[in-house]
Amino acid sequence: MPPPVASAFAEQPVPPWRRAVLKVGSSLLAADGGGGLTPRFALGLAQFVSANLQQGREVVIVSSGAVAAGRAILPRRVEADAALAARQALAALGQAQLIGLWQRFFERPVAQVLLTHDDLRNRRRYLNARATLNELLALGALPVVNENDTVSVDELKLGDNDNLAAIVAALVDADVLFIATDIDGLYTADPRRDPGAQPLNTVSELTEAVLAMAGGSGSTVGTGGMRTKLEAARRAGAAGIDTVLFNGRDGEVVRALAQGRLFGTRLHAGRTRLAARKYWLRNAPLAEGAIRVDAGAASALLGKGASLLPGGITAVNGGFRRGDMVEVHAPDGQPIAKGVSQYAAGDIARIAGRHTRDIHTVLGFHYGHSVIHRDDLVLL
Template sequence: MNAEPAATQNIQVLPSWRRAVLKVGSSLLAADGGGLSPRFALGLAQFVSASLAAGREVVIVSSGAVAAGRAILPRAEEAGAAMAARQALAALGQAQLIGLWQRFFERPVAQVLLTHDDLRNRRRYLNARATLNELLRLGALPVVNENDTVSVDELKLGDNDNLAAIVAALIDADVLFIATDIDGLYDANPRTNPAAKLLPEVAELTPEVFAMAGGSDNAMGTGGMRTKLEAAAKAGAAGIDTVLFNGRRAEVLRELAHDRLQGTRIRAARSRIAARKYWLRHAPVEPGAILVDAGAAAALAGKGASLLPGGVVGAEGDFRRGDMIEVVLRDGDGEHRVARGISQYSALDVRRIARRHSRDIESILGYNYGGNVIHRDDLVLL
């Protein structure tokens, strides 16, 4: 049903952005007779292409694998338990989903399958972030989906909206775009209430705002407006605004390519930088420390530098890659807590590469997670 009121009278200018996550749900990709349709995907791809041509970076979080698999083997769900059947359909349809997106772009499309566990585990979180950042650096277009063939609970919840918010925080996006099949957030259900009013902006996600959200009205989709608000809350906690818009309206997508929104903008509670620094400052630290010399301490404090192995003199404790660790300077005046941050290397590895040049890391360890012991984006001064 597409009887929602038009949003053309509610156009607003969006702030400039450099990197974004675009979440696309099954309702925009599923064909009426089963499988995937390019009908709405084409307009979304044109928005992405315009953004890329403007020098911006986009990561797509796309649902639709189960819908695609259902068209390949329409009787698969009859063969076994519901969950196993849906997981099998997701496995069948994932290649079709990536193929759909690849047909719209000359640049390579990269498949990235994640689970929430991948992003809760700090080491796997760092690996996922490094992979996505490298794909963007290489000019590829990452298309992320849940690894539905193994993520049982996540598949039941169908929360690619929330996955998109986590990915947005993972890559330090400036904005999270959520394409849906209605014009945005209304004060009532626009499908059943013709007097429903579109909310062009939400300054704060209060219980009253959540009360406006309903469930999914689409047979192919598993999320609804409430999951989109939950995603906006997660993104907002990382300082990222969320934009809801109708991915079925070509004119909306054309305007969006020029930073003009017909939809709903949900503002973050604080700036992206402030949210990141707040988390780094208050997240629990692991026992132990990375010990540095005076030169490294001065570079961290005065130049906003990353911590390089050449300025490290040792490590205490038994921390692992991805742990939050304090950086400590010891001199004749005692011990000084300089900073805290996420270590790219374990305590054992830090001891082995201490006082060495970044270019020597791989020859010493046999592998390389980058030239920084702690990257400046993962560090906050104390």
């Protein structure tokens, strides 16, 4: 029998997953009194990650805490509401300490990945970020993602690592987004102010009424709150990814989570990842131009769910760029599919009809063997 857990939330199974994103906020990493970072709660979360890595699962950590770490380094104190430039300087100072904190818990290499929302809005940079994260996971590294606060404009002020975690979850095709917070989960009201607040074990749909239950930030070191966590869950849900909220300060809850037992709130996506991905692909705007393929490639796309390789391409027109959404045409010119192109039109023209092994020789670089990967393609 597993040990009992003292929690207001009922036990439920963790949704099945092979790849997950774990978001850890500043309130779980910052020492009391502005003293930098502490391993007090991070250790338990690292053990949760390690237990799952040993089972063959993959984890990406999205971690706050750089500003809190930097605040302990400066000889003079910078207040939490300081000017943006001062807080960006704190983030620059604290990044090394933040990565060092996580690295101490793992024998495998920890890789720092700094992103801004602008990186993820731009399709070409989005594809580059996705390729880098997937390669790091394939190499057995543990990616630790944070906002690139030193160059961001609004993101640091907003303290929006919750939504960044949701974006990263969609970026790496995660099965679930875990958000470690400093309360047990979602309640009908803020339990720190309303003793009558009731725990919500599951949320099937994130309506405005549910969002209204969220209070503000409960921490002096983090600028997010339950509202941003629910907004992140909504964003993840749009990509078909469930979100789990749990108390990262409660060692029993974290240990139970490593055993597949959740004491917290599960927010259901409402649609599958595949359905969400295909919906986006079907409705994303097209760039001007198209790729024409031969009969063999058309048959492979339509009948076998294959990726589009350069060998099956006969022609390309338009001036689209890497990351643009383009149509794929059959030999007779009829559109049969659309997808995100890994290469610009000019580059595709140079590798059309060639074997995948020739891509690097011809172009001097390559972004993978597929011109359009099957995960980025939908049939018309």
